[in-house]
Amino acid sequence: MKARTRRLNALIERVLNDLESYEGSMIADLRRLWREYLVGHRYRILLALTVTAVWSVFPFITAMLTRFLVDQVLLVDAGYDPSMFEEQFPLFIRYAVILFGVWGFFVLANWTRNWLILDTGQRVIYQLRKQLHEKLQDLHVGYFETHETGKIVSRVLDDVKVIQNWTTTYFLDFSANVLRLIIGLGLIFFINWKLSLLIVVVLPFYAYIYLRMRPNIRRNSIAIRRMNSNMYALSAERIAGVAVVKAFTQEKHEIRSFAKRMNNYVRLALQAILYAQQLTLIAGMITAVVSGAVIYLGVTFVRVGTMSFGDVMAFIQIMPNLFVHVNAVTRYMTQIEAVFVVIRRVFYLLDEFEDVPPGKISLDGMTGKIEFDHVTFRYPGQEKPAIEDVSFHIDPGEKIALMGPSGAGKSTIFQLLCRFYDPQEGVIRIGGVDLVDADTGSIRHHVRMVQQEPVVFSGTIAENIAYGDLDATPAQIMTATTQAELHDFVMSLPVKYETEVGRNGIALSGGQKQRLALSTALLTQPEVLLLDDTTSALDADTERRIRETLDRVLEGRTSIIITQRIATARNCDRILVFENGKLTQEGTHDELRKRDGFYRRILEQQESI
Numbered sequence: 001m002k003a004r005t006r007r008l009n010a011l012i013e014r015v016l017n018d019l020e021s022y023e024g025s026m027i028a029d030l031r032r033l034w035r036e037y038l039v040g041h042r043y044r045i046l047l048a049l050t051v052t053a054v055w056s057v058f059p060f061i062t063a064m065l066t067r068f069l070v071d072q073v074l075l076v077d078a079g080y081d082p083s084m085f086e087e088q089f090p091l092f093i094r095y096a097v098i099l100f101g102v103w104g105f106f107v108l109a110n111w112t113r114n115w116l117i118l119d120t121g122q123r124v125i126y127q128l129r130k131q132l133h134e135k136l137q138d139l140h141v142g143y144f145e146t147h148e149t150g151k152i153v154s155r156v157l158d159d160v161k162v163i164q165n166w167t168t169t170y171f172l173d174f175s176a177n178v179l180r181l182i183i184g185l186g187l188i189f190f191i192n193w194k195l196s197l198l199i200v201v202v203l204p205f206y207a208y209i210y211l212r213m214r215p216n217i218r219r220n221s222i223a224i225r226r227m228n229s230n231m232y233a234l235s236a237e238r239i240a241g242v243a244v245v246k247a248f249t250q251e252k253h254e255i256r257s258f259a260k261r262m263n264n265y266v267r268l269a270l271q272a273i274l275y276a277q278q279l280t281l282i283a284g285m286i287t288a289v290v291s292g293a294v295i296y297l298g299v300t301f302v303r304v305g306t307m308s309f310g311d312v313m314a315f316i317q318i319m320p321n322l323f324v325h326v327n328a329v330t331r332y333m334t335q336i337e338a339v340f341v342v343i344r345r346v347f348y349l350l351d352e353f354e355d356v357p358p359g360k361i362s363l364d365g366m367t368g369k370i371e372f373d374h375v376t377f378r379y380p381g382q383e384k385p386a387i388e389d390v391s392f393h394i395d396p397g398e399k400i401a402l403m404g405p406s407g408a409g410k411s412t413i414f415q416l417l418c419r420f421y422d423p424q425e426g427v428i429r430i431g432g433v434d435l436v437d438a439d440t441g442s443i444r445h446h447v448r449m450v451q452q453e454p455v456v457f458s459g460t461i462a463e464n465i466a467y468g469d470l471d472a473t474p475a476q477i478m479t480a481t482t483q484a485e486l487h488d489f490v491m492s493l494p495v496k497y498e499t500e501v502g503r504n505g506i507a508l509s510g511g512q513k514q515r516l517a518l519s520t521a522l523l524t525q526p527e528v529l530l531l532d533d534t535t536s537a538l539d540a541d542t543e544r545r546i547r548e549t550l551d552r553v554l555e556g557r558t559s560i561i562i563t564q565r566i567a568t569a570r571n572c573d574r575i576l577v578f579e580n581g582k583l584t585q586e587g588t589h590d591e592l593r594k595r596d597g598f599y600r601r602i603l604e605q606q607e608s609i
Contacts, residue, residue: 029344059318062102132156234258376388376423401569403576460500465520483522
């Protein structure tokens with residue numbers, strides 16, 4: 001048993017050892033949940049609570065009706081005589097009518113309560129998921145580079161579902177149990193305060209037991225949520241990379257890997273159940289002992305005449321309900337730890353800092369002049385700068401090639417020009433405007449980037465191209481595909497531009513994806529076009545044709561091309577060479593081929609092939 005506990009604690013420590021923090025105030029989180037998501041539904045919630053309060057008294061009304069039946073209708077204490085049936089029959093009719101009315105009202109109240117719960121719950125889940133989705137659109141690019149997709153999805157889907165259940169169904173159930181506990185205590189004190197004291201005196205033991213177990217319950221709840229996120233992340237990653245899994249015949253390894261994680265999740269879930277069962281077991285033992293004592297004393301009080309038989313029957317009927325609600329409240333208290341962990345996880349995402357703060361200056365009518373003035377930038381969490389003290393300028397209409405080894409800072413230049421990040425030092429200007437002062441939407445409208453590994457969404461070819469401009473006409477789409485040398489391929493397909501490309505463009509080759517991405521960028525006619533080695537996946541003939549097309553398309557437009565191909569670089573007006581985050585060479589092809597350095601080494605390597 002001790003070895004099992006050690007292994008489980010080791011698992012929890014492993015799961016908890018990540019970058020996320022769940023520290024926070026339950027009261028503060030609850031206030032925020034009410035203020036931001038529930039206050040708009042306060043009248044529905046208040047009505048649901050009112051109905052729940054009325055609904056909660058049902059078992060106690062039936063108990064008091066039993067008391068009325070025994071003492072007033074059947075006259076058990078006085079000794080029931082069949083000859084009194086006609087005399088007592090009106091009271092029996094009254095009892096039956098009241099009981100029927102109580103049951104009917106209970107059914108109606110239960111239906112109303114459930115309708116209010118479902119209606120409010122759906123409104124809350126819509127609001128939360130909508131806000132989370134909007135948040136994901138506004139988050140900085142770095143967040144998605146450091147957080148797994150599956151974990152993010154689990155916040156939006158799984159965690160929000162837990163919050164929905166607890167802000168509606170479970171909250172009202174918890175409230176009903178608390179109300180029934182309070183009402184039940186009031187009734188038993190009304191019936192006999194001496195017997196009631198016996199029940200009340202044991203209630204602090206429940207609180208004591210729960211407080212002792214609370215830290216372990218909380219740690220286990222946090223570990224369960226993180227393990228659940230890990231499984232989401234693993235599934236999303238492996239589904240996205242299913243071709244690699246199959247190519248290396250690692251299906252059995254992936255099955256074992258997921259099974260191991262699932263096994264750990266089950267172990268944690270079973271531990272949570274064990275904690276709840278331990279509380280329930282202790283509560284049940286106390287309930288059994290106290291119930292026996294109450295029944296014995298109740299019978300004794302009837303014998304000495306201090307209680308009627310109806311009082312004892314009502315007391316015995318109320319008492320099990322009382323302890324059931326005590327047990328339910330105890331069980332819910334263990335689950336409340338888990339739900340506050342979930343609330344903190346969702347708020348953790350909502351509180352992430354967003355994209356770079358937008359400026360107010362629009363770049364409409366700008367020229368394509370670009371300036372980097374002593375710019376230094378390091379990615380979040382990294383000490384070494386990605387680029388350091390970089391200065392250069394690009395005149396409007398110039399075509400520039402960026403070259404350098406992997407990790408030299410070339411892609412960082414593109415990230416900064418699109419203003420996915422702001423530099424820690426220095427200034428970047430486009431059209432003479434400091435990008436810090438410019439509106440991010442305006443920047444990304446006038447500066448378009450084509451990535452080395454294009455992202456293709458599910459949908460048709462036309463829909464993907466029109467993603468750059470949702471109001472584009474079919475003629476504009478065809479013009480863009482023609483410029484990117486994609487039109488002839490599209491026209492060879494059975495349904496042409498309405499062809500579905502599949503998830504992540506699975507129906508397209510690497511070169512076709514790049515041409516599709518290039519078409520999307522060209523559709524918007526940007527002043528500045530950033531091309532990240534866009535011909536790397538193309539055959540020599542297509543590359544030559546696209547290069548000729550680019551020469552025409554880029555005429556008069558400022559463009560920067562990341563490339564390792566001398567054939568592409570020599571056609572550019574200038575070449576900037578980056579090494580270790582610094583600009584080490586700058587010049588034309590003819591100038592750089594005469595200097596020692598990276599460019600001449602690459603030139604010699606490619607000429608020797």
